[in-house]
Amino acid sequence: MERRSFLRAAVIGTGTVALGFTMTRESLAFPAKTGPSPYGALQAANSHGIQLPQGFTSRIIARSGQAVASTGFTWHGAPDGGACFADGTGWIYVSNAELGTGSGGVSAIRFNSTGGVTSAYRILSGTTSNCSGGATPWNTWLSCEETDRGHVYECDPWGSATASRRPALGRFKHEAAAANPDHKVIYLTEDEPNGGFYRFTPTVWGDLSRGGTLQIAKVSSGNVTWVNVPDPSAASTRTRYQVSGSAVFNGGEGAYYRNNTCFFTTKGDNRVWAYNEATKTIAVAYDDNLTTSPPLTGPDNITGTAVGDLYVAEDGGNMEICVITPNDVIAPFLRVANQSSSELCGVAFNPAGNRLYFSSQRGTTGSSSGGITYEVTGPFRTSL
Template sequence: MDRRTLLRSAVVGTGTVAFGFTMTRESFAYPAQTGTSPYGPLQAADANGIMLPSGFTSRVIARSGQTVAGTGQVWHGAPDGGACFTAESGWIYVSNAELGGGSGGVTAVRFDGSGAVTDAYRVLAGTTSNCAGGATPWNTWLSCEETTRGYVFETDPYGVNAAERRDAMGRFKHEAAACDPDREVVYLTEDESSGAFYRFVPATWGDLSAGTLQVLVESGGALSWADVPDPGASGGEQTRDQVSGARRFNGGEGCYYRNGTCFFTTKGDNRVWAYDANANTLALAYDDGLTDDPPLSGVDNITGAPAGDLYVAEDGGNMEICVITPDDVVAPFLRITGQSSSEICGPAFNPAGNRLYFSSQRGTSGSSGGGITYEVTGPFRS
């Protein structure tokens, strides 16, 4: 019996316990299974080398090392996590730079109501390995350093206020963040093979300068949150090792919250987790070991659309963004061709939900200087 059959038998046979999570009433259909995309099959690659469903088109927004068209700003290398923000009649897309040695940071590109680029500018510089992050309800972008004892930086997508380092959010190999306005906490993932899953509880919601860092703990199949004694790891012990019973996750990546559930991905085992904050339970929204002919591998950044669909980008795989529908069907939404040495990063929808932005971190060259940032427009479900 192979791993996929064995794991599915365990879940079907028990519905709980086998992986330390509970299949809740809201998630009994998890994990997603391979099916037909709501957008239909992928068509032949377009002029940008992207395979899309019928009715969708792509365009290149920026290329690493080149000036963003119509602006004076050179686009950063190794584009990674990103998000969109409303701006007057248009919107802004921010993108991290996953570059080491203090060469990281964040660049923003501004669009008018028609989608034309009107400006581009830096909102963070001098940081290291800015990987993913998360948008806040008060319209700031949390840019996370994916390096040992890395920081979270709160940045201003509008380019008015200086970025601020948020020490209270802990020092570890940060990956992504997702704000939960219902409980007034911020969930945080850690890109380590034995990483933890955290939440930051601000002293005042809307102000991340002070608060309590907590880690998810499991004991006897029950989950709870425990304070991390030394969030800055100043004593030398990593945050994930400071609390006995901390729940381990294999390479935490993207993180996205909606309607009481925080979805996050783990690349080491190709899983999408669903943390039900209301019930305080974990379920598997996707696991390639529990899915026949799994289309999604190298799970990485994740975002959601107004229709309730999740979009998960691949780090490697066959360079796809896959959609997971509310009725638990997983299927490819797009595929980038000719860029097998890259990864897809930073998927984010504009406020209207009809344009999807993302980057190929290393483009056709396979190097950090070859990144390409795209936009896809079309009849997204509403």
């Protein structure tokens, strides 16, 4: 069989290979392999303790417990999942707060066209363990509670509209959400060792207040079947237990959608998965056991670029953000030094794709009060 790049095609052809959860890890399809970064080797750590490729620079945007620039707004602790939204000639970066009961929520930073900070403010308060989430095509942020029977909240990045709970998206230990505008569905991951992979179909695309249908994936030989979750509220039985034979994913984390494919990570087994909605098939895009000197362990938040590169942040490991190219090569893009008690999260590009935002959740202190949010600029590639 001719080997094809799974990440380039983002599809498994019918009959080309049989995939299944009962097969050996080595028989899974086309994982990315360790190789040279398209940006070259990492340079020595800069003044922020970040190793970057040649030509890239970083700056600190915010620190937990301190005012953001000259706004007077205090940045939240334990910054986690994030996303960027276009705002005229500028943009907005939103960031979750993975803090305990009633202390979580979401904050936002607004930038002008040159990257200057113009304001910062709160868009969700009083929630719990807001871990990751996802942007919607109608310019809202879905903030997910990573707690038993947690909720999803829909937030306005501009802070003009009050954030709203969306119970139809289910109550479970939410991690991330990824909207698919091509098929009008939203994918959801669950951070449990035996978590599910979910799909939500809104009754009205663009209006989550109207409810919809929550489903969980079943997988057989790489083919995915979606089955309705009988009780998304999980009043008596957790959602992952309601459908017999539903697929098990070990610690669902970040999710990102493009070109018919939802890429999502599982931290428990150090994998990046690729689910193709057009073919209803799933495969492993990266597995640390299937490459030499694997650069990525503890895969967490994930994002991507128009050229096709994926960027995956580590929870643990070497505190790296790794790049996975459409040619199935994985390599470190950056490394944060002297913050081994933290995790990297909140990876997101501004609309132009020339600035990457991310957070070190606990920074140099190892405490949720020590979070640091960074911006990286440089020659991000626009073609292969």
